[in-house]
Amino acid sequence: MISRRTFGAGLALSAFLRAGPSLAQGADPDTLKVALLPDESASTIIQNNQGLKTYLEQGLGKRIELVVTTDYSSMIEAMRFKRIDLAYFGPLSYVLAKSRSPGIEPFAALVSGGQPTYSSYLIANVTAGxxxxxxxxxxxxxxxxxxxxxxxxxxxxLLKNAGLEAGKDYSFQHLGTHDAVARAxxxxxVQAGGLSKxxxxxxxxxKSIDPAKVHVVAESRPIPNYPWTVRGDLAPGLKEKxxxxxxxxxxxxxxxPFKAEAFSPITDADYDVLRETAKLLNIDLTKVKS
Structure with a gap:
């Protein structure tokens, strides 16, 4: 006769074995939550990306929910706690997200001008000398x-390479958005500013900025472009799809809406240049407020 304890253990083992393959295969939700950069109003971003939503629903056979968080910080936290499944990050915000959620995986980067890179400008007011x-x-x-x-x-x-230290050789202000920097x-x-080319x-x-009043002082080397990322615990077959x-x-x-020509494969190692740059500037990425 099988004891009650043995019978109960057998049921528990049977349940574990049934659940095991499912867990090993990864998550495969019916609805994928796709987070987009909060660089405009949420309603505008969602409206502009209805084509992407339809395309993904058809290509993946899933319901797609577009999500626009209030800022980069909430986007990083949403990915960290698996409240979103895919996210379109800026390069540095991706590195910050990766440092806090090692499981996330970049898989595609924006292509512009035929390259999955872009650059940064240092600009100045023409009267600033x-x-x-x-x-x-x-x-x-x-x-x-x-x-x-x-x-x-x-x-x-760029300024560090010219021998200038922030807070010592020049003062600075954080103004939020790229266009706010250009307008300032x-x-x-402010006499100078940095923003995306x-x-x-x-x-x-x-004609939001008058080139007769602002000129480009320096341009950076190529920077790995904005990456699409996915939760690492999704089913491998779904991630590949x-x-x-x-x-x-x-x-x-x-x-x-992405100002892109296409999306190109990318890996985490492509963003090591940003980690190295942070070290050059003595910036601890774990302490950067995202």
């Missing part, structure tokens, strides 16, 4: 968010 990076000494510089790649980390590195430089509220080019093209689906996007209407 700044012709070279070294001329920023004694001036006030506008940076974007502390977690911004091309509006904080990289411009600081144009108005003379594509954003600056767009601001000039739309997601990657393939993104890499096969060809529709200009879907790519337009």
């Amino acid at each position: 700044i012709a070279r990076t070294e001329d920023v000494k004694g001036k006030t510089v506008g940076f974007g968010d502390t977690a911004s790649t091309s509006s904080h980390l990289i411009p600081r590195a 430089v144009q108005a003379g509220h 594509p954003i600056f080019t767009s601001l000039v093209a739309t 997601i990657k393939t689906t993104f890499l096969e996007i060809k529709d200009p209407a879907i790519l337009k």
Whole structure:
């Protein structure tokens, strides 16, 4: 006769074995929550990306819920606690997210100008007497968010390479967004500033910034572009399907909100340059407020 204890243990083992393969295969939710960069109003971002939503639903056979968090910090935390499944990060905010959630995986980066990279500009007000990076000494510089790649980390590195230390050789202000930096430089509220080259080019093209009042002082080396990331604990087959689906996007209407020509494969190692830059600047990424 089988004892009650043995019978109970057998049931528990049977339940574990039934659950085991499912857990090993990873999560495969019916609805995927896709987080987009909170760089405009949430309603505008969601409306502009309805084409992406439809494309992913058709390609993945899943319901897609577009999510726009209040800021980068909440986006990083949402990925950390698995409240979102895919996220489109800025390069530095990805590195910050990865440091806090090692399981997340980058799989595709924005391609612009035929490359999965972009660059940062150091700009100056034309009346500020700044012709070279070294001329920023004694001036006030506008940076974007502390977690911004091309509006904080990289411009600081450009100045560091010219022998200028933040807070010692020049003062600085964090102004939030890239366009806020450009407008502050144009108005003379700060003498110089750092921002993304594509954003600056767009601001000039739309006549939001007058090139007669602001000029480019320096341009950075190529920076790995904005990555798409996925939760590492999703089912391997689903992750592969997601990657393939993104890499096969060809529709200009879907790519337009990202100012992209396509998406290209990317790995975590491609972002080591940002980690190295942070070390150069003595920035502890674990203490950066995202």
